[in-house]
Amino acid sequence: MEQAKVQTCTRCILDSTVADIWFDEKGVCKYCHIHDEMEKIFPEGEESQKKLLKIVEEIKKKGKGKKYDCIAGLSGGRDSTFVLFKAVELGLRPLAVHFDYGWNSDISVSNIKNACEKLNVDLHTVVADWEEFKDLQVAFLKSGTPDADIPADYAIYSILYNTAYKEGIKYILNGHSFRTEGTSPISWTYMDSRYLKAVHKKFGKIKKIKSFSIMSLSKLIYYMFFKRIREIRLIEYVEYIKDDVDVLLSEKVNWKYYSGHHHENNYTKFFQSFYLPQHFGFDKRKTELSALIRSKQITRDEAIKEIQNTEYPYDEKVVDYVINKLGLTEVDFDKIMKAKPKSFNDYPTYLPLIRALKFPIKIAVKLHIIPHILYLKYAK
Numbered sequence: 553m554e555q556a557k558v559q560t561c562t563r564c565i566l567d568s569t570v571a572d573i574w575f576d577e578k579g580v581c582k583y584c585h586i587h588d589e590m591e592k593i594f595p596e597g598e599e600s601q602k603k604l605l606k607i608v609e610e611i612k613k614k615g616k617g618k619k620y621d622c623i624a625g626l627s628g629g630r631d632s633t634f635v636l637f638k639a640v641e642l643g644l645r646p647l648a649v650h651f652d653y654g655w656n657s658d659i660s661v662s663n664i665k666n667a668c669e670k671l672n673v674d675l676h677t678v679v680a681d682w683e684e685f686k687d688l689q690v691a692f693l694k695s696g697t698p699d700a701d702i703p704a705d706y707a708i709y710s711i712l713y714n715t716a717y718k719e720g721i722k723y724i725l726n727g728h729s730f731r732t733e734g735t736s737p738i739s740w741t742y743m744d745s746r747y748l749k750a751v752h753k754k755f756g757k758i759k760k761i762k763s764f765s766i767m768s769l770s771k772l773i774y775y776m777f778f779k780r781i782r783e784i785r786l787i788e789y790v791e792y793i794k795d796d797v798d799v800l801l802s803e804k805v806n807w808k809y810y811s812g813h814h815h816e817n818n819y820t821k822f823f824q825s826f827y828l829p830q831h832f833g834f835d836k837r838k839t840e841l842s843a844l845i846r847s848k849q850i851t852r853d854e855a856i857k858e859i860q861n862t863e864y865p866y867d868e869k870v871v872d873y874v875i876n877k878l879g880l881t882e883v884d885f886d887k888i889m890k891a892k893p894k895s896f897n898d899y900p901t902y903l904p905l906i907r908a909l910k911f912p913i914k915i916a917v918k919l920h921i922i923p924h925i926l927y928l929k930y931a932k
């Protein structure tokens with residue numbers, strides 16, 4: 553049988569194995585187009601510096617008289633540590649928020665401690681009940697979708713909004729950078745509360761999660777539209793060169809690198825280096841390298857060379873550690889790995905609703921109520 557030909561983007565290294573990708577007449581992919589639109593929103597140079605200072609002023613003004621004027625999630629990884637550093641450098645008074653769901657590596661724990669101490673920032677840590685979190689993670693592995701890491705992502709997102717609301721803080725600093733991290737394809741990562749709850753209901757054993765919240769859509773709408781809590785992608789406004797940031801953070805806050813994108817956490821390490829590539833054939837290095845190509849931090853040839861014929865390296869010990877910690881038997885895990893891959897389309901989600909509401913969403917984006925990426929990635 554003839555194998556279907558794989559088309560690779562002429563600009564980055566994403567290819568037609570990404571289910572939701574499309575290419576224009578020049579062979580440039582959807583995610584390069586998203587990058588270009590983000591470039592227009594967050595242009596580099598003087599204009600972006602001006603925009604940033606305006607935002608900083610606004611945050612300071614709204615936070616006057618309060619203990620904190622913004623909130624920043626802190627995982628101990630490069631992006632979140634850099635956001636915290638930058639916030640303090642800009643004269644903001646952030647509250648750092650960490651979600652401990654049982655998978656921190658020693659490096660991330662010391663990175664968090666060092667950053668908060670050196671920057672003189674208060675840290676609020678939410679600790680998940682391990683049995684609850686495990687139940688949610690195992691449910692997602694059993695769902696057969698590539699979204700097995702979203703319980704943590706969505707929980708953090710929920711905790712940031714809830715804490716901002718409780719503390720009367722209007723700004724959440726987001727550590728995402730489209731220039732270095734890229735935009736993960738929807739078919740590789742999708743999350744919303746309806747999806748999360750549906751998967752947990754179907755495959756979980758515990759009925760209700762109590763130790764942390766999974767923010768509902770109505771609550772998110774309440775926070776965004778009525779409480780006017782805004783997410784600011786702080787590092788989109790500043791120059792962000794990965795290698796330089798590493799040097800800066802190590803000098804200023806004694807930060808240490810943990811090798812591998814988002815490998816500050818053992819579950820993420822398992823998820824990105826083993827589960828995604830082995831079960832779905834998804835290689836997250838492609839999205840990160842593609843982002844670096846688009847932002848001219850590496851060339852396309854260098855990226856191809858780095859990835860060609862090399863499987864994502866993984867550590868057998870980490871895989872065993874994860875299986876054991878989740879309480880899975882070898883038979884259970886084998887079943888998970890051999891099951892037919894599924895996607896979020898197999899479960900209830902809010903995506904149809906988001907797509908139906910794309911015009912109101914576009915307006916809300918224009919009014920800076922909700923982040924641009926929601927429209928670009930999901931609604932468009």
Ligand SMILES: [Zn+2]
Nearest residue numbers: 561564581584
């Ligand atoms: Zn591309």
